[in-house]
Amino acid sequence: MLLPYFNKDLIEAGCDEAGRGCLAGPVVAAAVVLPAHFYHPLLNDSKQLTEEQRTLLRPVVEEQALAWAVAFVDNHEIDRINILKASFKAMHMAIEQLHLVPELLLIDGNRFTPYFGIPHECIIKGDGKYAAIAAASILAKTHRDAYMEDLHESYAVYNWKQNKGYPTPFHKKQVMALGHSPYHRITFKIKPGKEKVLED
Numbered sequence: 001m002l003l004p005y006f007n008k009d010l011i012e013a014g015c016d017e018a019g020r021g022c023l024a025g026p027v028v029a030a031a032v033v034l035p036a037h038f039y040h041p042l043l044n045d046s047k048q049l050t051e052e053q054r055t056l057l058r059p060v061v062e063e064q065a066l067a068w069a070v071a072f073v074d075n076h077e078i079d080r081i082n083i084l085k086a087s088f089k090a091m092h093m094a095i096e097q098l099h100l101v102p103e104l105l106l107i108d109g110n111r112f113t114p115y116f117g118i119p120h121e122c123i124i125k126g127d128g129k130y131a132a133i134a135a136a137s138i139l140a141k142t143h144r145d146a147y148m149e150d151l152h153e154s155y156a157v158y159n160w161k162q163n164k165g166y167p168t169p170f171h172k173k174q175v176m177a178l179g180h181s182p183y184h185r186i187t188f189k190i191k192p193g194k195e196k197v198l199e200d
Contacts, residue, residue: 014132029090
């Protein structure tokens, strides 16, 4: 069962991102402040849920959260500053949009660039431990997936509707055969092979 908070006396925002390991598209981050005792039986790390479950949970989180925000950093900025910095930038942008100022940030992962004026805790695999981070992972993932599905209409040859920009064998093959689209990350090197594709 997910933990409802890290410190019950503070307003906490869970933060997570989606799309870090993709060949194309933006990295998307979400920040979510949940009510202290928010509970939903399906809430979990977005990677442990089906697309149908994530789609069901998104409006629940958006309607019941005390505050939430989503931010995009595009592929050109990723190429310019690198994916790690772009991920942190997206999180900062999401935090900045919250109408309720958090007193503590719960960050999924082991690194983070501090956000001025708000302390943070980095939690490895935090999206499977804390409700607010899990909620953020769902918003980041569903907003990014919807964006990539829209892009698919113009770039169907890469099959983004299915792979969402991740380096599947088909996606890599198409890039090697057809070249990059305006939404590909040029600094991401494509390695031929059938390695397991992991969503972040």
